Amino acid sequence: MVTQLSVRDLCVRFPTSRGVVEAVNGVTFSLEKGAMLGIVGESGSGKSVTAKALMNLLPRTAEINGEVRFDGEDVRALAAVGRKHFWGVKMTMVFQDPMTSLNPVKKCGEQIAETLRYHLGYDKRAAMEAATDLLEQVGIPEPGKRVHQYPHQLSGGLRQRVVIAMALACEPDLLIADEPTTAVDVTVQKRILDLLDSLRKERGMSMILITHDLGVARGRCDDVAVMYAGRIVERAATETLFDRSRHPYTGALLRSIPRIDQPSHARLDPIPGRPPELIAPPVQCAFAPRCHYAQADCLELVPKTEGIGESHEFACHHPANTANGRESLAANAAAGVTVTGLKIGDGTER
Amino acid sequence: MAGSGHAPLRQSEDTILEVKDLAVEFRVGRREVVHAVSGISFDIVEGETLGIVGESGCGKSTVARSIVRLNEVAGGSVRYLDHDLATLSGEALRALRPDLQMIFQDPISSLNPRRKVREVITEGLVIWGDGHGIWSQDRIDELMQTVGIDPAFGDRRVHQFSGGQAQRIGIARALALDPKVLICDEPVSALDVSVQAQILNLLEDMKQRYGLTVLFISHDLSVVKNVSDRILVMYLGKACEVGNADLLYEQPRHPYTRALLASIPQPAPTVDPSEGNIDGEIPSPINPPTGCRFRTRCLSATSVCSSQEPQMQQIGDGDHYVACHHPVVITPRKGD
Numbered sequence: 108m109v110t111q112l113s114v115r116d117l118c119v120r121f122p123t124s125r126g127v128v129e130a131v132n133g134v135t136f137s138l139e140k141g142a143m144l145g146i147v148g149e150s151g152s153g154k155s156v157t158a159k160a161l162m163n164l165l166p167r168t169a170e171i172n173g174e175v176r177f178d179g180e181d182v183r184a185l186a187a188v189g190r191k192h193f194w195g196v197k198m199t200m201v202f203q204d205p206m207t208s209l210n211p212v213k214k215c216g217e218q219i220a221e222t223l224r225y226h227l228g229y230d231k232r233a234a235m236e237a238a239t240d241l242l243e244q245v246g247i248p249e250p251g252k253r254v255h256q257y258p259h260q261l262s263g264g265l266r267q268r269v270v271i272a273m274a275l276a277c278e279p280d281l282l283i284a285d286e287p288t289t290a291v292d293v294t295v296q297k298r299i300l301d302l303l304d305s306l307r308k309e310r311g312m313s314m315i316l317i318t319h320d321l322g323v324a325r326g327r328c329d330d331v332a333v334m335y336a337g338r339i340v341e342r343a344a345t346e347t348l349f350d351r352s353r354h355p356y357t358g359a360l361l362r363s364i365p366r367i368d369q370p371s372h373a374r375l376d377p378i379p380g381r382p383p384e385l386i387a388p389p390v391q392c393a394f395a396p397r398c399h400y401a402q403a404d405c406l407e408l409v410p411k412t413e414g415i416g417e418s419h420e421f422a423c424h425h426p427a428n429t430a431n432g433r434e435s436l437a438a439n440a441a442a443g444v445t446v447t448g449l450k451i452g453d454g455t456e457r
Numbered sequence: 458m459a460g461s462g463h464a465p466l467r468q469s470e471d472t473i474l475e476v477k478d479l480a481v482e483f484r485v486g487r488r489e490v491v492h493a494v495s496g497i498s499f500d501i502v503e504g505e506t507l508g509i510v511g512e513s514g515c516g517k518s519t520v521a522r523s524i525v526r527l528n529e530v531a532g533g534s535v536r537y538l539d540h541d542l543a544t545l546s547g548e549a550l551r552a553l554r555p556d557l558q559m560i561f562q563d564p565i566s567s568l569n570p571r572r573k574v575r576e577v578i579t580e581g582l583v584i585w586g587d588g589h590g591i592w593s594q595d596r597i598d599e600l601m602q603t604v605g606i607d608p609a610f611g612d613r614r615v616h617q618f619s620g621g622q623a624q625r626i627g628i629a630r631a632l633a634l635d636p637k638v639l640i641c642d643e644p645v646s647a648l649d650v651s652v653q654a655q656i657l658n659l660l661e662d663m664k665q666r667y668g669l670t671v672l673f674i675s676h677d678l679s680v681v682k683n684v685s686d687r688i689l690v691m692y693l694g695k696a697c698e699v700g701n702a703d704l705l706y707e708q709p710r711h712p713y714t715r716a717l718l719a720s721i722p723q724p725a726p727t728v729d730p731s732e733g734n735i736d737g738e739i740p741s742p743i744n745p746p747t748g749c750r751f752r753t754r755c756l757s758a759t760s761v762c763s764s765q766e767p768q769m770q771q772i773g774d775g776d777h778y779v780a781c782h783h784p785v786v787i788t789p790r791k792g793d
Contacts, residue, residue: 322723
């Protein structure tokens, strides 16, 4: 397998009036050609900031460190000429809300044609023809009519297809989709995800799918990375991650979701507390205050990422589904409280 | 997709809210009318949770808002105990307001940003006085604790709270007047999954403790199933299917219900994933299809579906009603 993208120790910090926000903190992963990686996490976990850092879309105030290699080439060191036709050509992105990522006063076809004219030097007519073709490829009925319509004349699902068509215009090698179906209904969601799947396979394109919906990641991705407080806390092949997760956060997240195969009124198992502040976070495992496995060492040292082979990595001192983890959990359950003061076992914790 | 038909109404003595033939229309421009809700009927008995599920634009929020008269009702009745909320006005309607409280989707923007949290929660009590329900102004700290907000934060403003905490404040505000019916319009849609479970559990606890009757609106099929005793599926202003939550998900009969269940990322085991491939877009509610409103996208549609509106009728022996000319036949699985 050939590596399409490799990210090493990516850090993004935003200086604000209240202090420095450490939004992304040492993110490392690689993506094979043609593969689909899912990045899941809650709001504020750094998944979108990671995507924007990869796409060079962060504001100038952001301090970015780390290495991003695309086809072996260091993207952040690209010369001006190379940069101009890199983002939007080889690496493109689809955003969450199609209404705000489209220009409301420009016809859909023109917006797609613009990309083709700027990057690939098409003339006006050829670009419009190609735009019509692209709309057809993304499954928009009557593409000849739609190219001349404005975004507000289309439904949410069709709009997202226009955005996808635009992202595909220059035949990218990597497509980053940031919550592409969060703003649309379930029946539309299925069709958009099916479309992205088939386009990826047809073109041998790599994809990063960013989502807060674990179900979406499970159904569509080869690998899944779970982010929490700016770090990847676990990464594994999809099946492994959902069946044999090691990081307590992954397991807790999976248990907190209502499942359709449970009877109604089944008691949910929420994660207590809430995600930490990212301004001047203490040097400890960020999940420790909400973790049933937490021990004294979790408050002293940020856990290193370790792996079971290449395909499964996690950052935890007392991983779940191991002897170490079971002991920690049993010790905390016996004490009724963890080292961070989290109460366990009364079943009423919020 | 007829909503017409009163078959699902149970005529129970314990019925607390009965919506009959509810129609809501909005004028757009000079001549056009949006048929947002067209003849929906359902009832809720005391202590029950009714979930309404459907995609955006199906009218589920409009139903909720009509009950508390946040929008005008074009036809039908909304009976709460002995009163028809759809026709009441002025002081008579105002007097019933504390009984029906609502929780909204976006917890931050639905609360006044200029007020302190304690003021937001007590406002109802200031208006109605301490004798109205079980809560009084000097017991607000207790109420805050009940919903999981530290009373020490009572002097903060809403923007200083996270979404989950703001939703707890919204719940406290709604509970302060000791309501009988709680209407929740997508209360967890704006929250992260780990917080969503906390709020759903809290709502369930509050329902048990204060004997609430709940109308719960959501687009998330798993969430609706988790909270509801009974579920109503809506499409384009009409009801498709109503029934006991477990029964309806176990044996979905309406092609649209099945399409929804097949479309979610981990499809329900009772349907085939291919049933989620429904074509086309939701038609415009300005000019809805004749007969069954789902027929333009339904694979089982025949000529009768365009000429005649299907009526709600019972299917099987349980609490299960469907409005479809060609309900899907369920063959019992082995071992059932």
